[in-house]
Amino acid sequence: MDNGWPALDAQHDGPTFALLHLASQMLGKMRVAHAPWANHGWHATLHPVAEGLAIEPIAANGQHFGLTLDLCRHAIVLHVGDGERDFLPLDLGSVAAVHRCLVEMLRAHGLPSNFHGRPNEVPDAVPFAEDVGPREYRPDSAERLHLALERIVPVFGRFRAGFLGKASPVHLYWGSFDLAVTRFSGRSAPQHPGGIPGLPDRITREAYSHEESSAGFWPGGVTAAEPIFYSYAYPEPAGFRTARVAPSSASFDETLGEYVLPYEAVRRSPDPEGELTAFLQSSYDVAADLLKWDRAALEREPVAP
Known part of the structure; x- marks a missing residue:
């Protein structure tokens, strides 16, 4: 560390x-x-x-x-x-x-x-x-997750600050246990097909009611997996999956339907904040350009405190 x-x-x-x-x-x-x-x-x-x-x-x-x-x-x-x-x-x-x-x-x-x-x-x-089966709780695991969030949240916050349009707060969705920040074009999106297990379709369709580019951090949860950063667009525009995003350790995951960047690759980078920022910005650039968002009206330089 x-x-x-x-x-x-x-x-x-x-x-x-x-x-x-x-x-x-x-x-x-x-x-x-x-x-x-x-x-x-x-x-x-x-x-x-x-x-x-x-x-x-x-x-x-x-x-x-x-x-x-x-x-x-x-x-x-x-x-x-x-x-x-x-x-x-x-x-x-x-x-x-x-x-x-x-x-x-x-x-x-x-x-x-x-x-x-x-x-x-x-x-x-x-x-x-x-759910009465035995569950293990390791304080050191929780403390390292806390420390990871302390590093990630400011990067997400600075990324959010560069947007004038509608944007979510940096917040955690407890359904999937992922920290997320989402930007919106302001245009309505096609109705989501639904079908997400354990999530009523009416909730999914409201969540995806407008065009969005969303990024986040998933440490794993009930589904055990190595932690990743992710980025996706809804609706997904043609050419999105084959576009190039930074850094080189990022790739498109066909199963998840989104770009992923391993947390470990960011952690081991000489410049973790820069590596993560490049991923957030480049994946958003691809989504916004392919969806033809009015970027001149929606974006700005982040305003410092």
Whole structure:
């Protein structure tokens, strides 16, 4: 970790990332159940914060409260508007135990605790309350993921700052457990065909209702895999798959239908931030040019703090 970018390994870190993935779904589902729906489901995502990932506050029963997936304390942290705070350790041995204790913690503070009980976008998903199999949680895995996010989020933020058009925040989608930032042309897109396992078609079609170029970071999760950065366009324009993007370690993955850049290639680069920035910019350039976006109206030089 000479350059500050930590190693991430699917075999060692995968079990912890899987537990964090499912815990993030519980937090996100609380927002789905208790907050007004926003475009593209952006109201329900998790956002990077200093200690990890957090949902936006929820207003209920005359109170405001928030939940954070704290990767420093290795806990789900409850913040209540009256100053109360509570902690739920993540290392409880099973997903069912985390689910049960989360519900109990919320009820103990007089807060709503109901949310949809089955994971989304997970093959053969077992309801949280029934997922009693042993789960390993390694604090070092969570801490390295936290450090990786600390390195990645500012790069994503600077990339987002170069766009005047509609753009998402830098946020984490708990369905797939990926950090993402998305740019939009402002034009409507063809209706998405749907069919994503564990995701209702109405949600998918709203998410992809407008032309977009999206990039992100996927560390793995319930599906164990080596961490990657990705970039795709919707709708996918002709010629997108055969275009050249930077850096040389990036390639188009036919199975995923998107450009991918291994996290390890970025980590080992002499200039990780530059390598990642080149990937974000070049893959966006390809999408915007092939889709004939009005780039002069949509882009700008990033404005420094």
